[in-house]
Amino acid sequence: MWKTIIIDDEQLARQRIKRLLAQYDEVDVVAEAENGAEGLELIQLHQPDLIFLDIEMPILNGFEMLAKLSNPPKVVFTTAYDQYAIKAFEEGSIDYLLKPIETERLDKTIKKLKQTALSAPQLPIEELIRQIQGKKTIKTLTVKLGDKILLIKLEDIVHVQAEDKYVFLHTSDGKKHLTDYTLAVLEEKLPEEFLRIHRSEMINTDYIKEIRKGFNGALIFVLNTANETRVTSSRSNSEALRLRFGI
Numbered sequence: 313m314w315k316t317i318i319i320d321d322e323q324l325a326r327q328r329i330k331r332l333l334a335q336y337d338e339v340d341v342v343a344e345a346e347n348g349a350e351g352l353e354l355i356q357l358h359q360p361d362l363i364f365l366d367i368e369m370p371i372l373n374g375f376e377m378l379a380k381l382s383n384p385p386k387v388v389f390t391t392a393y394d395q396y397a398i399k400a401f402e403e404g405s406i407d408y409l410l411k412p413i414e415t416e417r418l419d420k421t422i423k424k425l426k427q428t429a430l431s432a433p434q435l436p437i438e439e440l441i442r443q444i445q446g447k448k449t450i451k452t453l454t455v456k457l458g459d460k461i462l463l464i465k466l467e468d469i470v471h472v473q474a475e476d477k478y479v480f481l482h483t484s485d486g487k488k489h490l491t492d493y494t495l496a497v498l499e500e501k502l503p504e505e506f507l508r509i510h511r512s513e514m515i516n517t518d519y520i521k522e523i524r525k526g527f528n529g530a531l532i533f534v535l536n537t538a539n540e541t542r543v544t545s546s547r548s549n550s551e552a553l554r555l556r557f558g559i
Contacts, residue, residue, distance in 0.1 A: 313340045314425075315358060319351035319377070320344075320366035320390060325411065329364050329390065332418050338426070348372025352380060362386045362425070364409070388421055450501065455481065455489040464489060466506075470519045470535055471543055472498055474512040484519075486538060509533065509545040509553060523557060531559075 316339050320326045326344050333339045342358050345351035347369045355363065363385050367374040378384050389408045407421045452463040468483045474495050481489040493501070499508050508514045509531075521536040529550045535541040545553055 314338055314361040314386075316341045316362045316364065317351065317354050317358060317360045318344045318364045319346075319348070319354075319369070319374070320364070321346050321369040322366070325366070325390065325413075328413060329409075332413060332415060333364075336422050338422065348374065348377030351377050355381065355385065360385050362388065364388050364390055366390050386425065388425075450503075453481065453491065453493070453498075455491050457489075462489070466502065466516075467518070469506075469516055470537055470541065471516060472506070472514040482541070484537065507553075507556075509543065509549055511546060513543050513545075515543055523559060 316333065318326050318329050318333075318341060320329070323346070326346075330341050330344070333341055339362070342360065343354045345354050349372050351363070351365070352372070354360075365374045365377070365387055367389060369377075372380075374389065378387065390411055390413065391408055392411050407424055409417060409421060450466065452465055453469070455462050455464055464481055464483060468485070470482050470484055472491075472495065473480050473482060479491050479493060479495055479498070481491055483489065491498075495508070495512070495514060498506070498514060502514075505517050506514050507517050515533055515535065519535045519537070520533055521540065522534045524532040524534065526532045526544055528547055530547050531545040531550055531553055533543045533545070535543065
């Protein structure tokens, strides 16, 4: 049985979560807190396996509270964050429940917790906060050209390629622009249309014309350019790419 604490500044929200959790034999709600400071005290007192944690709370918000724990329990957030933040939760081992909490969604969370050990490592707090803040919406990237700075529209970037220590933006007009960004930074900065398929290649999925099977399970992406640029995935990424594109 999982010792569980509910931490939420809304009494009705706490009551709803507790009522919904009552149907699961695995969950034993041992305490409730109405803010992060009280939550810290109860966690130290009860040493729970699991907490259901609101984010926006008085005194200490959810992130601030977690940052004060050296060994936090498994966390399920109850949040009203947008879809991008939700995606960040789904990609990590920490789950979320979008308010108002629905029985079907809670059931999925409990099943996920059963499938993954409660002791499984979670995202570091700093990494979680970075993901929750999300990617800022950008429309251009800057590149230097002599004494000028060009603004390259994201919609014009077909693919991004790393060559030795340099990274180039390949645009739809057939030009190649040197950028100061690394591929790792661009992967964080660019929207989800840009997909890392190889350690040295990132493509704009809006330009994919066709996908072909390559050697040793790799995939070849034919891009919609004048010369039908072909970019090959790494073998290690191929399975995830097949799932992504349903092939």
